[in-house]
Amino acid sequence: MPNPYNPQEIEPKWQARWEANGLYRSVIDHSKPKFYALTMLPYPSGDIHIGHWYAMAPSDVRARFKRMQGYNVLFPMGFDAFGLPAENAAIQRGIHPKTWTLANIKREQQQLRSMGMMIDWEREAISCLPGYYRWTEWFFLKLYEMGLAYRKKAPVDYCPNCKTTLAREQVIGEDHICERCGTPVFKKDLEQWFWRITNYADELLDFSKIDWPDKIRLAQTNWIQRSEGAEVTFGISDEKLVMSNQKLVIRNEKTVIEEQEPIPPHQSPTTDYSLPITDYSITVFTTRPDTLWGATFMVLSPEHPLVERITKPEYREAVQAYKMQAARQSEIERMSTEKEKTGVFTGAYAINPVNDARIPIWIADYVLITYGTGAIMAVPAHDDRDFAFAVKFGLPIIPVINRVDGLAKSFVMGGTTKSGLLDALTEAGIDFIRESGATFVRLNVEQVDRYAGIVQGHLEPGCWTEIVGARWLFVFEDAIIPFDSIEAEEKIMTRCKALNPEVAKYRTVMEMLWSLPFYRDTLFHAEYGTMINSGPFSGTPGDVAKQRVTEWLAERGRGKATVNYRLRDWLISRQRYWGAPIPIVYCDKCGVVPVPYEDLPVLLPDDVDFMPTGESPLKYHEGFLHTTCPKCGGPATRETDTMDTFVCSSWYQYAYLSPYYREGEPAHSDSIPWDTEEAKYWLPVDTYTGGAEHAVMHLLYTRFFTKALRDAGIVNFDEPMLQLRNQGTILGEPRCGDCVEVTGTWEGAAFRAEGITVYSFKDQATWPPAERGATLVRGEVMDRDDVSLKVQTSEAGELTVVLIDEDMPVAIPGKEKGGTAKDILYHLDVEKMSKSKKNVVAPDELVAQYGADTVRAYLMFGWRWEQGGPWDSQGIEGVVRWVNRVWNIVTEPATPTAGETVSGRELLRAMHFAIKSITEDLENFGFNTVIARLMEYTNTLSKAKSAHYGSPLWDEAISNLLLLVAPVAPHIAEELWAFLGKPYSIHQQAWPAWDPAMLVEDEIEIPVQINGKMRGRVTVPADAGEDAIKAAALADANVQRHLEGQQVLKVIVPNKKLVSIVAKGK
C-alpha cells in the first residue's frame, strides 16, 4: 500500500536536498544559451503575502520550464531593503531600522524557500548592506561626473507625514497625495539633488528594442508627454521694467551648466529651458502657434520671476495677495473638486508679436511654473481653460480658427422678427426649432449668407440677431457686422447696449453669447482648421498652419520651433536616515565636493538617535556630519540627505551578477561595479515580471539608469529588460458579514447597544431571522466603523445604525480570548486585501494546509494571470483533487475498471497534444490553460490506466506527465520521479518534445453548416479529399432533411475544418 500524498513531509525534504546539492546555483556555462528571468524584488515588510506568491510562483514556473528546455537560467532574488517603514518602526518601537529590516528579511527568506522556488540564494542582494550601497553611491558619483546629477533650489513636493521630499512620480492624483502614505504634499523651496532623466526623454519614448506591454509603454509615453510647438516672444508694452540688461533666466541653473559642460551629442534636448530675454519680453511655449492672432491676453504663473518686475504699483497689493494665496493653497487640503478659475491683473500689457495688439498680462494658478516657460499666451477661442478664464474675467475672445464641421447656430428671440420669417426659412430649407416663442436655428456654413439676408429682412425695428460657429455675424437692421477682431467687438457691444439696456451687464460679446445655453457648445473649439481673422495668414489651411506660422516667427526672430516635455528631472534627495548616503561634502572654501571614489562607501552610522518628529538623525550625528574636505583638507560637512530607494532598485538586476562586488577593496572612477564576465554572459534581462503599478517610477528609472550606464561605457546595450509582463492583483474574497443580535435601547433613529451576540458569517445557514424590535435588533453587519455598525434588519435591505462602544467586549465565535466590537466582520464586496478589513489571505496557512505545490498550481489556474481577481477559497479544491489524482495515478497499481478505455493511439495523441499545448502556453504566460491541459491529460491517463498500466507506453506517458508537472509542482514531481526509480533530479531532465505526426487523428469529425447554422456532423478519414468531405456532408440524414426543397448554391470546405453549404428555396 503506497503512502498517501503528504506535502508537509515531501516538500521540506526536497527543499533541503536541492539546497544541499546546489541544484539552483546558476554558473556561467558557455555551452548553453543563457536566460535571465527576473521578478521584482520585495520590500521586506515582514511578510510575504499572497500577492508576492501570485507574482513570483508563475515566474518561477516559467524559469524552471526554460531551464528544462536547455537554457542556463538565472533566477535571482533580493530585497529592496532601504525605505521608510523601517525608519518608522524605529521611531515607533525603538528598533533600529537595520535590525528590523534584517529580521524581516530572514523571515521572508524562509517563506520564499517554502514556495520551492529555484532561487540561486548565493546571488542574493540586499540593498541596505554597505557592500551594495557603496555601489549605489558610486553611481551617484559617476552621474555627477557625467553632468547628469545636479543640485538646485526648487519648489519640490514635500510630504509632511514622511518628512521628506518626493519625486514628481511619487505624488499621485488630483489631490497630490504621497504615493506611500496618502498624505497631501505641499511645495517647499529646497536645495535638492536631481538626476537629469530629461536628457533621455526622447530615447525613453522609443520602445522599439523591447517587448513591453502596451499599457506600460503608453503610461510612460503619457508621462513623458512630448509636445511639439513653438516658443514665442512677446514684448512688454511701454515700461522700463528690468533694472539691468543681464540675461534673464526663467528656470535657472540649466544655462549655467550647459555653458560649462556641453551636453554630449547623443543626448536629447531637455525640458529645462532658458532664453536670452530682453528687458521687455516674455517667452511662452505653445503647441498652437497658428492661433497667435487670437491671443487676447497673457497669463503668468504666480511664481514667475517676471511678476515682481512688471506689476504696476496700483496692482501690487492685489498681486501680492494672490501670490500668497496661491502658495498657501497647495498646503491646504484640496477638498473641492470644483476648479473655478482664479487670477488677478498685473496692470502690465504685452505686445502680440504678430499684430502688435496690446494685451493684458494676468497671473493665475492654472498656469504652472513647472511646465514650459511658466507663462502662456491665452487663446480663449480655442482652449477651454483660457475660454473659462476669459469669460469669468470679461477678457475678449476672438475666434481665429474655422470650425471643421461647418456648424453654425442662430437664436432668434420671440418678438424680434416680423411674421413670415418661419415660412421664409422653411422655403430656404433651413432647419429650426420653435420653442416658447423663440426660434433656434441650425445652419451649415453654405446657408449662412442666405440666412443672414432672410433674417435681416424680417427684423423688427431696434432688434438684432447673430450667427455663431462656422461664421460669426451680427445682423442689425442696417448692417451685418462680422465679429472678427477686438475693434469689431467694441462696435458690436456699443450697438447692442444702445439697443438693449440688458446687455450692459456683459463685458464682452462672448460673455453675452455664453449666457445662452443653446450657443455654449459652439463658442469655442480646439481643433485644427483653416485660419481666419489672422491678417495675412487668414485662409491658411489647418494642416500647414502651425508650421507656416512657426517659420514666419523664426524668420523675424520672434519665436522658434521647440519641443517640450512634461517629464521632470528625477528628484533623488530624501531627508531620511534609512537610505544610501549621497556622497557629497560641502566645504566653505571649495563648495560642493564629491567624495573620492576611493573613499566609498560613506557609511551610515549605526549609533543614531531617532527623533520622534521623523527628522533625519544624520543632521545631528556629529561624527557623520563633520568631515574634512577631500580637496583642501579643511573642515567640511556631509550631505545629510539620502537617496530615493528607487535608485537602489534601478540597478539591482546588475547587482545579482556578483553581489557586493569587491567589498573591502577600494573603488575607482574606472571600476565596473560587477563582474564583467558574468555581465557579458547574462545581460540583459530576458524576461522581467512584476506589477504594473511601477509603470512610471521604477520601470522608467531603471531604463534611464541603463542608458546612463551605457553612456558611461559600463554596459553595451540600451535597455535593461527585453521582455516585460505584468501580473494582475489578487483582491479580497467577497463574503457576508457576521450576524449580530443586539440588545439595547433606541436613541432617536439609532440603536444604542448594551449587549451583542455574534453569529459567524461562516454559519449563515443557522442565523436567526433579521429583526428590529423595541429592545432587540438582529441581522447581518453590512458596514462597521469605530462607533457604529450598520445592521441589515430586514430581508428587503433595511439598515439600522447600531451605536457601539469601541472597546465593548464581544464574544466572537472561534475567538478564544474574546474580542471587541472591532472584531465583528462586516459585509465585503470585492475589495483590495487589507488587514483592517480582515480579508487577507495568508499564504503560510495555505501552504501548511495544502502544500506549496497546490498553492502554486492554484495561483496559476484560478485567474488570468495578467488580470487577477477576487480570491476564491473554494476553488482551490479542484487543484487539490488534481494533485491527489496525479499522486494516485503514479503510486497506486491499476485496478480493472468498467468505464471506457483509451487506445494506445489515443493515449499517444493525448500525450503529444499535452506537451505541445503546455509548451506553447508556458511560453506565452498562459498559466491557467497550462493547468487545464495538465488536468485533461491526467483525466485521460486515469481512463487509460487499467488498459496500459505496466506497459512501456504507460511508463512514457506518466514520465512525461511528471516532466510537464515539474515546473508547476516541483516537489511532487521530484518525489514521484524518485518513486518511479528515475535518476535525480527531475529538474535536470530535458523538457519533452512533441511529434506533430502524433497529433494527427485517423478519423476526423467535421461539422456541417447550412446557411451558417449547424445541421450535422460527419466523420471522415483524416486524409479524405475535399470532394469526399462534401459528398459525405451532403449524404448526412439531417443535412438532407434540411436541404429538402432547397437548391444548393455553393459548398465551402475551408481547411477541411468544416463544411458550409449555401442553399436557398427553389
Place this chain on the structure above:
RNA sequence: GGGGCGGUGGCGAAAUGGCAGACGCACCGGUCUUAAAAACCGAGGGACUUACGUCCGUGUGGGUUCGAAUCCCACCCGCCCUACCA
C-alpha cells in the same frame, strides 16, 4: 475632462473568423457505506419536445462574411490609470 482595459452559464474562465462554454468551483443525481465524509461515475446555457430535434443565446443596436464572442460602426455598463501640461 483625457486615455486605457474589459463585459461569455450561479462563479473563475476557454475559444481572437469555423462545433460557444474546454478545464475547474458550486449545485444536482448515482456507486460505495449502517450513515456521513472522502473517492469514483454521470447530467446540466435558456425555452419547447417522451425522444430524434427545433428556436433563442457571448452587454445593446446595426454592418461586413458562406460563417462573427472574435472584424467594422454607434451606444450602454464596469474597472483601472491620468488630470489645469499650454
